[in-house]
Each structure stands twice: as C-alpha cells, then as structure tokens.
Amino acid sequence: MLAAAARRLTEAGVASPRVDAELLLAHVLGVPRTRLLTLDDVDAGAAARFETLLGQRADRVPLQHLTGRAPFRYLELAVGPGVFVPRPETEQLVGWALEQLAGATGPVVVDLGSGSGAIALSIAREHPGARVTAVEHDPGAIEWTRHNARDRAAAGDTPVEVLAGDMTDPELLRVLDGRVDLVVSNPPYVPDGARVPREVADHDPPLALWGGPDGLDVVRGLLGTAARLLRPGGGLGIEHADQQGGSLPALVRAHGGFTEVDDHPDLAGRPRYTTARRAG
The missing domain is CATH 3.40.50.150 (Vaccinia Virus protein VP39)
Structure with a gap:
C-alpha cells in the first residue's frame, strides 16, 4: 500500500512522496509513523480514508492541511x-x-x-x-x-x-x-x-x-x-x-x-x- 502510494505521489511531483505517504497513513490510523513498521494490514475503512487523503495530496493539497x-x-x-x-x-x-x-x-x-x-x-x-x-x-x-x-x-x-x-x-x-x-x-x-x-x-x-x-x-x-x-x-x-x-x-x-x-x-x-x- 505504501509503495503504491509513494509511486503515485512521485508521479504527482510531491517532493517527499514516501514520507508523506507514511505520515498520511499514520494519521488515518492514529498511530506514530514508527508504528507502521509493526502493522500487518489495514482495515477497509482506514484504507478508504487513506485513499481519499492520498488523492488530495496528489492534487498538491499541503500535507499539514490534511493532517491538521x-x-x-x-x-x-x-x-x-x-x-x-x-x-x-x-x-x-x-x-x-x-x-x-x-x-x-x-x-x-x-x-x-x-x-x-x-x-x-x-x-x-x-x-x-x-x-x-x-x-x-x-x-x-x-x-x-x-x-x-x-x-x-x-x-x-x-x-x-x-x-x-x-x-x-x-x-x-x-x-x-x-x-x-x-x-x-x-x-x-x-x-x-x-x-x-x-x-x-x-x-x-x-x-x-x-x-x-x-x-x-x-x-x-x-x-x-x-x-x-x-x-x-x-x-x-x-x-x-x-x-x-x-x-x-x-x-x-x-x-x-x-x-x-x-x-x-x-x-x-x-x-x-x-x-x-x-x-x-
């Protein structure tokens, strides 16, 4: 999921695609970014929310506006x-x-x-x-x-x-x-x-x-x-x-x-x- 998200943000011209993808997913899950290393999967609801935010970031909405x-x-x-x-x-x-x-x-x-x-x-x-x-x-x-x-x-x-x-x-x-x-x-x-x-x-x-x-x-x-x-x-x-x-x-x-x-x-x-x- 994160690899695909990073590729999408790279194609959109985002300067730090992997970091932004990780921060968005951590925000959706309500966990620190470092906790992503211990996760095996993401439930469907969180994946859908992540996809929505990812689309906005690909449209160059600032990361901080998405996380607040x-x-x-x-x-x-x-x-x-x-x-x-x-x-x-x-x-x-x-x-x-x-x-x-x-x-x-x-x-x-x-x-x-x-x-x-x-x-x-x-x-x-x-x-x-x-x-x-x-x-x-x-x-x-x-x-x-x-x-x-x-x-x-x-x-x-x-x-x-x-x-x-x-x-x-x-x-x-x-x-x-x-x-x-x-x-x-x-x-x-x-x-x-x-x-x-x-x-x-x-x-x-x-x-x-x-x-x-x-x-x-x-x-x-x-x-x-x-x-x-x-x-x-x-x-x-x-x-x-x-x-x-x-x-x-x-x-x-x-x-x-x-x-x-x-x-x-x-x-x-x-x-x-x-x-x-x-x-x-």
Missing part, C-alpha cells in the same frame, strides 16, 4: 486553509531569538505577521516569563493564531497576547514605543510573479506570501515599526528568501536606525534571515 497539524521546534500547531504553514527553516530564526533573550527576566517580544503563531508561541514556551505579543493582519490567519495561543496557554505555557494589526501601521502598538527588547518577523517576502510550488500558490494565503516587485515592500514598512518599538540595543530578526541575502541587509543598513546588521544561512547554507540591533 504542523510540527515546529517543540510544538505541534493546528493549521489549515487560511494560514501559512510554518517551515523548518524558521526554527533557526527562533533559535537566534532565544539566544538574544538568554538570561533576560520578563523580556518584551513582538512577532510581526505571526500566522500560526509558530515564532511567538515557541519563544513563550522556551523562555518562560517573556511577554510576547503576536500581531497578525489577515482575518483568516488570526483565527489560527488565537486557536494555537489558547491551546498553548491551556497546556501551561506563558500566555501570548494576540493582536489584529498591520505590521506597517505607524500607529501599531504605540504603547510599547521604545520598550521592546526583540522584534521578530517572517513577513511576506516572495517577489510578485515568482514561481512557487502548487502547495504554496494554491493554499498559502496571499497576504503571507507576496511582497511586491522585489519582495521587500512589506519589510520597508516593518523596519519603521521595529525602529519605533525597539529600545536602544534591542534586537531585530527578519526571515527572507534565498535571493535576498544581500538586498535585505542592505535595506536594513540604509534605514539608518540599526547597527550590527548581519545575515545568516539556514542548515542548507542558503541565506535565510537578517539580524540587527536598534541604534542609540
């Missing part, structure tokens, strides 16, 4: 239509953020464009006591932010405040001007017209993807917000596309409000996120 869950660092987040599915690459930005907060008591953190809440909720879990605000503009996505924030608070993690707002709004979070220790963001950065996989083009929300002709339109507005919110010496971390490893740091330097601008690769060696400190 997305792993991210130490969390498993609820995801589905209307929210950007968190990617493993973003975990490194969170790792950098936590390094900046090490030893701090009650640091103030703002996550701009929070989506599923992956960054904000990971920081709240891994740095208990942090005062984290997750900002999301998309009305569909923010329902997922709120859902995941409620789930994590119920599980005992530090509560995260979820705020509806535009990261480029000059009036956003005025009450925190000059008081924030860290601003992090995985903003829309895909250049208009760029070719992206069907899972992204057909299912990720447009507000989470497209960033103008060079992909940096939203970042330009984000920098103004970050510069206003951050205390002197406060940290800024922004994820970006592979091809923006030069242009985004240059944009941050040109703003004039930041120092120690640096760019960082992901585990595959591709440019992935830019960091800086508030000048002054």
Whole structure:
C-alpha cells in the first residue's frame, strides 16, 4: 500500500512522496509513523480514508492541511486553509531569538505577521516569563493564531497576547514605543510573479506570501515599526528568501536606525534571515 502510494505521489511531483505517504497513513490510523513498521494490514475503512487523503495530496493539497497539524521546534500547531504553514527553516530564526533573550527576566517580544503563531508561541514556551505579543493582519490567519495561543496557554505555557494589526501601521502598538527588547518577523517576502510550488500558490494565503516587485515592500514598512518599538540595543530578526541575502541587509543598513546588521544561512547554507540591533 505504501509503495503504491509513494509511486503515485512521485508521479504527482510531491517532493517527499514516501514520507508523506507514511505520515498520511499514520494519521488515518492514529498511530506514530514508527508504528507502521509493526502493522500487518489495514482495515477497509482506514484504507478508504487513506485513499481519499492520498488523492488530495496528489492534487498538491499541503500535507499539514490534511493532517491538521504542523510540527515546529517543540510544538505541534493546528493549521489549515487560511494560514501559512510554518517551515523548518524558521526554527533557526527562533533559535537566534532565544539566544538574544538568554538570561533576560520578563523580556518584551513582538512577532510581526505571526500566522500560526509558530515564532511567538515557541519563544513563550522556551523562555518562560517573556511577554510576547503576536500581531497578525489577515482575518483568516488570526483565527489560527488565537486557536494555537489558547491551546498553548491551556497546556501551561506563558500566555501570548494576540493582536489584529498591520505590521506597517505607524500607529501599531504605540504603547510599547521604545520598550521592546526583540522584534521578530517572517513577513511576506516572495517577489510578485515568482514561481512557487502548487502547495504554496494554491493554499498559502496571499497576504503571507507576496511582497511586491522585489519582495521587500512589506519589510520597508516593518523596519519603521521595529525602529519605533525597539529600545536602544534591542534586537531585530527578519526571515527572507534565498535571493535576498544581500538586498535585505542592505535595506536594513540604509534605514539608518540599526547597527550590527548581519545575515545568516539556514542548515542548507542558503541565506535565510537578517539580524540587527536598534541604534542609540
């Protein structure tokens, strides 16, 4: 069954056909993926459900939309239509953020464009006591932010405040001007017209993807917000596309409000996120 499913997903152009097939079957059976090794057969009802999900995955519906869950660092987040599915690459930005907060008591953190809440909720879990605000503009996505924030608070993690707002709004979070220790963001950065996989083009929300002709339109507005919110010496971390490893740091330097601008690769060696400190 799994071999046939993997062949079908391979023919459909899915990047990880065997893994996706195994994860879908494990989801249908309600068991960990490792338990599949001990199974001899699958009953007819489960096989039918698996076939339905397999057809949707072959049609390039994201795996996480079919299972309803997305792993991210130490969390498993609820995801589905209307929210950007968190990617493993973003975990490194969170790792950098936590390094900046090490030893701090009650640091103030703002996550701009929070989506599923992956960054904000990971920081709240891994740095208990942090005062984290997750900002999301998309009305569909923010329902997922709120859902995941409620789930994590119920599980005992530090509560995260979820705020509806535009990261480029000059009036956003005025009450925190000059008081924030860290601003992090995985903003829309895909250049208009760029070719992206069907899972992204057909299912990720447009507000989470497209960033103008060079992909940096939203970042330009984000920098103004970050510069206003951050205390002197406060940290800024922004994820970006592979091809923006030069242009985004240059944009941050040109703003004039930041120092120690640096760019960082992901585990595959591709440019992935830019960091800086508030000048002054």
